[in-house]
Amino acid sequence: MDWDTRALDVLAAGEPTPLIELPLPAHGIKLLLKDESKQPTGSLRHRHARALFRRAVLDGSIAEGVTVVEATGGNAAVAQAWFARRLGLPYIVVMPGERSPARALAVEELGGECRFVTPPLAIYDAAREIDGHFLDQLGRAVPHDLAEELFGQVRPNWVVTGASTGVTSAALGQWIRDHGEGCRVAVADPENSAYFPGWTLDVPDYGTGMPSRIEGIGRPRVEPGFRPDLVDLVVPVPDAAGVAAARHLREVTGLPVGASSGTALWAALELVERMRARGETGTVVSLIGDAAARHLTTCHNDDWTTAKGLDVARHTATLRQRTAS
Ligand SMILES: Cc1ncc(COP(=O)(O)O)c(C=O)c1O
Numbered sequence: 001m002d003w004d005t006r007a008l009d010v011l012a013a014g015e016p017t018p019l020i021e022l023p024l025p026a027h028g029i030k031l032l033l034k035d036e037s038k039q040p041t042g043s044l045r046h047r048h049a050r051a052l053f054r055r056a057v058l059d060g061s062i063a064e065g066v067t068v069v070e071a072t073g074g075n076a077a078v079a080q081a082w083f084a085r086r087l088g089l090p091y092i093v094v095m096p097g098e099r100s101p102a103r104a105l106a107v108e109e110l111g112g113e114c115r116f117v118t119p120p121l122a123i124y125d126a127a128r129e130i131d132g133h134f135l136d137q138l139g140r141a142v143p144h145d146l147a148e149e150l151f152g153q154v155r156p157n158w159v160v161t162g163a164s165t166g167v168t169s170a171a172l173g174q175w176i177r178d179h180g181e182g183c184r185v186a187v188a189d190p191e192n193s194a195y196f197p198g199w200t201l202d203v204p205d206y207g208t209g210m211p212s213r214i215e216g217i218g219r220p221r222v223e224p225g226f227r228p229d230l231v232d233l234v235v236p237v238p239d240a241a242g243v244a245a246a247r248h249l250r251e252v253t254g255l256p257v258g259a260s261s262g263t264a265l266w267a268a269l270e271l272v273e274r275m276r277a278r279g280e281t282g283t284v285v286s287l288i289g290d291a292a293a294r295h296l297t298t299c300h301n302d303d304w305t306t307a308k309g310l311d312v313a314r315h316t317a318t319l320r321q322r323t324a325s
Contacts, residue, residue: 003063003064007057007062007087008054008057010087011054011083013050013149014046014050016152016153017036017038017039017149018038019033019153019285020253020288021033022252023252025323025324027281028281029282030284031268031283032283032285032286033286033287033288034146035255035288036287036290037255037257041075041078041079041082042075042290042291042292043075043216044168044287044290045290047145047146048137048144048167049076049079050079050083050145051144051167052080052140053068053083053084054142056068061133062133066089067089067091067092068084068089068090068091068092068132069092069094069130069134070091070127070137071093071134072137073095073103076137077093077107078106078110080135084111084112091110091113092115092130092132093112094115094117095114095123096116096117096121096122097116097117097118098116098118100116104116138223138224141224141225143170143171143174146168146171146172147171150172150285151183154285155181156282156283156284157182157183157184157280157282157283158184158186158283158285159172159284159285160188160264160271160286161188161286161287162187162189162190162214162217162218162289163219165223165225166223166224166225166227168287169226169227169231172230173185173231176230177230184232184233185230185231185232186232187235188217188237188242188263188264188266188267188268189217189218189263190212190213190217190259191237192213192220193212193218193220195218195219195222196236198226199228199231199234203222205222206221207220208221213259213308214239214242214258214259214263215258216258216290217289233271235270237263237267238315239259239308240310240312240315241262242259242260242263243312244262244266244313244316245265245269246265246299246300247299248319248323249261249262249265250300252323256293256296257291258289258290258292258299259298259299260289261286261289261290261291262299264287264288265286268284269319269322269323271284
């Protein structure tokens with residue numbers, strides 16, 4: 001078997017992640033959570049990484065011995081380092097900011113190398129200068145396989161996701177369009193992110209220039225992978241509400257989810273409310289993007305939310321009322 005064939009074997013679709021039902025008051029609407037924290041590297045980014053590697057093997061940009069490069073500070077680096085190790089390829093990630101042993105550890109344990117660069121926006125140029133193949137998850141936007149897997153499990157009326165690269169919402173929307181599914185896609189967008197104003201005002205290159213406080217989702221500009229034509233609704237979610245919903249998710253599931261999953265859940269509960277008010281029944285799916293111990297020191301920690309000026313408690317009553325708790 002040649003290297004490419006073996007590589008494509010490694011990059012074949014993995015085990016489906018489970019759906020968890022979130023208890024709601026009885027009104028004929030079901031809310032299911034697609035738990036991407038059960039991916040081998042603990043996050044939805046596992047799918048992005050697999051899709052990026054597959055595309056690069058198929059178009060010849062990655063072959064035996066090629067160094068794989070990315071610029072990111074998040075879960076993407078862990079997922080990519082995992083695939084690089086399985087393919088026997090060197091992996092270098094350029095991360096924003098000062099060196100942090102805690103952030104580097106997960107990548108280094110997988111045999112990858114972390115380089116830290118300031119100012120944060122210099123990571124992209126620094127990655128381009130490294131001799132190797134720059135995966136470029138933001139610029140390349142390769143669709144992944146979540147939709148195919150999800151619609152094999154359930155036929156929902158709405159799917160709710162966050163957006164960073166835009167790939168998840170675009171892949172879901174494209175699949176629905178291609179397969180004639182009667183399902184709609186909603187994007188939950190945190191404060192400071194460009195997706196809600198860009199989508200609402202129909203300005204494809206909208207920029208806020210402000211970083212999102214919600215790890216993993218929300219961008220200062222609309223990224224090339226975001227397809228406004230494939231998204232039915234963008235729901236703006238206050239950061240404090242997203243954090244309150246993440247805490248609720250942890251209470252119900254026991255999973256230390258990140259605030260991106262809470263943000264999606266908050267938007268999903270808004271949709272459930274809307275369906276209920278219209279007398280509709282059906283199923284809403286919301287994504288759990290990841291779960292990790294590090295979130296216990298951020299969104300699940302009162303010192304962190306106080307320092308960020310987030311009044312989480314004021315959303316708790318709404319959450320109680322909208323869920324069966
Ligand atoms: C809940 C949630 N939705 C979506 C995403 C990713 O979105 P995209 O595919 O736009 O990068 C994440 C993070 O990876 C997430 O945590």
